[in-house]
Amino acid sequence: MSFFETRNITKRFGGLTAVSNLSFSVEQGEILGIIGPNGSGKTTVFNVISRFFPLTLGEIYFKEKRIDTVPAHKICDMGIGRTFQVVKPLQRMTVLENIMAGAFLRTAGIGKARHKAEEIIEFCGLDRYTHREAKSLPIPLRKRLEIARALATEPELLLLDETCAGLNPKESESAIALIRRIRDTGVTIIIIEHIMKVMMGISDRILAINFGGEIAMGTPKEVANHPEVIKAYLGDAYA
Amino acid sequence: MKHKNILLTVAFFLVAFLLPLFVKAPYQLHILILIFIWAIIGTSWNLLGGYAGQVSFGHAAFFGLGAYSAGLLTLHYGISPWWGMALGPVVAALASLPIGVICFRLRGPYFALAMLALGEIFRIVFLNIASFTNGAKGILIMPAITSKELYYYIGLLALAVTLLTTYAIVHSKIGYYLVSIREDQDAATSLGIPTTLYKNLALLPSAFFTGLAGALYMNYVAFIDPNIVFNLTNISVMAILVVMLGGVATTWGPTVGAALYIVLGELFRTTLGSANVLVFGVLVCLIIMFLPNGIVGELDLIKRMVTRKKTSLSGGV
Amino acid sequence: MELFGQTVICGILLGGMYALIAIGMTLIMGVMKIVNLAHGALVMVGMYVTYVCFSEFGIDPYLGMFIAMPVLFFIGCLIQKYMINRLVEVDSILPENQVLLTVGIMLVLTEGIRVYFKSDYRSVITSYSGNTAFLGDMSISIPMLVGFLIAMAFTMLLHFFLTKTDLGKSIRATSQDRDAAVYMGVNASRITMITFGIGSALAAAGGSLLLPLFYLFPDIGHLFTAKSFIITILGGMGSTMGAAFGGLILGIAESLGATYISMGYKDVVGLVIFILVLLFLPGGFRSLVKR
16 A cells, blocks of 8 residues: 555535545655646645545545544644645744644643754744744745644645745745755655646656546656646647 | 743732732722732633634623522522632533533634623523522622631732633643634644644633632622623623733733723723713723734834834924 | 414514514625624614604604614714724734624613613603504504514515615625625725615614614613524525524514513523524525525
8 A cells, every 4th residue: 555545535515526536646755746727626635635624535545544534633643744825824923933833743842842843944944034923924935934834743744735836936946945855854745836847846746637637647747748738738729 | 031021920919919018998909809800800711712712702601600609509508608719610610611512613703602692591591590599689698708808818819820820821832722723723723733622721721710700709799690790791791801901812911901991990980970881982992993902912012102102292393 | 372373473573673683784794794793782772763753853663763774874884984994904813803893882882872861761652552453363563563564675675775776786796705896896895884884774773663662771782682693693694585584583483482481581592593503504594495
């Protein structure tokens, strides 16, 4: 069995099927990219994995344990961290406190949590903002803070939702560098991204979805040249 | 900064401890005792409302349960209401368990409304089970002690315990989790925080100490009826306003708010006659509109306003 | 059986008038997404306006309501524009600060009235106050029947206004999706102010209709705030017809509770239904129909 695996997962909202019969697996240490046009169901995949929405059908396994039946807060405890596409910083807490809130999952001591948070702040290059309130940070730093906060929970699998969206090329490059550093520490990553260039650069494999279902899966090169993917992104004329 | 806070705290309790040596007038002691009772209610509410962001419109339920625990002990069993100081908080805390299970299924304003409805249900039920509670006639006890000094010190002790306990909770892992839940419940869940459990962990001590304030009230005032202790406007809503007045999510805010509420209330009552609540209402509106996080919460803003005025005075004209 | 029939009819008649008040609250809740705890106080102020018209100028309450409505419309617009609307820019820790402000407004209205009128109980007695009509063996109070009919007429008119006129459509659009409405060229802040005004005017109308049936005193507002809430939640927030339906349900439930359980527990019935609906039917009774 793979490190992480979804089996025929389906999510319906009333009559709308956001994710349909999707199966994929991720190996330990890998970076899996998920691409797809707007509204193709990428974020919904994350939301069912992290149990923000209950699954309609299918099963999800992580480290050989079934996880689609546990309460939402247990997911993080089991080792799956996530960020949000629309960032959700803890507004009136400082950067340090935000990350400490994550670190408390593995320790009850204030001192230990603070120490851990400081390490992560350093790792993520947020040192200049340690005591800034989250609400005063610009978007690129908020996105970085989300990653840092998730890292503080010591995830083995990290779900990154559009970490580079809305960043300029320079900021985007430093975000990619951070993601690579995280992978080098042994964390497995699933990343959703719009920007093909970003995905081509860092993903080991890419899953392309449209209308909630798989249209292509393989190495970045294979997926980029897949006629269905080109069709989904550029329209029939280019396929 | 931290040393300054400790110093302030020590100074406060030292002054409060020595105060009865200088203040002997019963009226002034009475005002101080009322301030203690309200400071306990406010501090308790603040833990749940200010830190965890769960705005309860029904804290009168816990206050009333605390008061009635003490009153009913005397009424039915002739046991001194002082035992109510031990029983009241426990009863309120026990009641908070099912209340939490029910109401924390709801978020935001719906939680507030469900709590409001629960508080009212308690009031109406206590009015109606007259054989047990004496109904609208209320419970009158003959206090064994009439010395105001004693009530003063008991009130001070109760407040000290409340403040220290909430301070310890807020400055622990629980406190960080509560604030995280207030700031963004989804983000909190994504960090592995069991949000419902922690909301209950905030409600429990909040109900406990509100019940303590209720039991103290019964002992001190010696008369209660459901329309007094389960009152929506005068207890539940005032608990919120005391916190908003003083400072949301601050250690000392509720105490400052309680002092202002009682002192201003007395001041308005003596100078304005029947218009006193009206003026208080206007004040409440102004505070929410211009100092939404209370006086302690907006100290920076207030300082800035004062200094700006000063510079414009010296610079202008 | 007559007792049962009379109880139900009495409940329906009262419920229709409650519904009018609750529709005002629903409109405000829909557009502003806030819980207005001052709503009952607005009802009470409207009742006092009608009362003064009656006691000072001898104007019949059913005519007086047409004075009370514009007065309350104006007061509502002012409250929205200069108080509640201000909070949009205020950075507050508690997201419920708008609700708290409505509590402050409730205090000011209630106490303002108390300063002038004192806490005395007042009542309006007209020539037809005690009249009853008979339906078989069941007697029905005339003021109740008239009030109900007028309330229903208003509800129909309002429904027509919301579905057929441009202003009404703008209100509905703002309440469904404020941002989208703004992109479509709706002046959302003006609509919000007008909605608060209309909601307050409806509160005054409902209050005036109930004036011949209730003793009037400054604290009566609390009663109406509680009832409007229960009805609004029952009807599924933001729905006019839902609120009308919720009003009837509450009226009947209260009336039955008062007859068959006990007068004292009458209000508990409503509150328990309220909590149950909040917990299990978050969309109100409408969600039952949809299923």
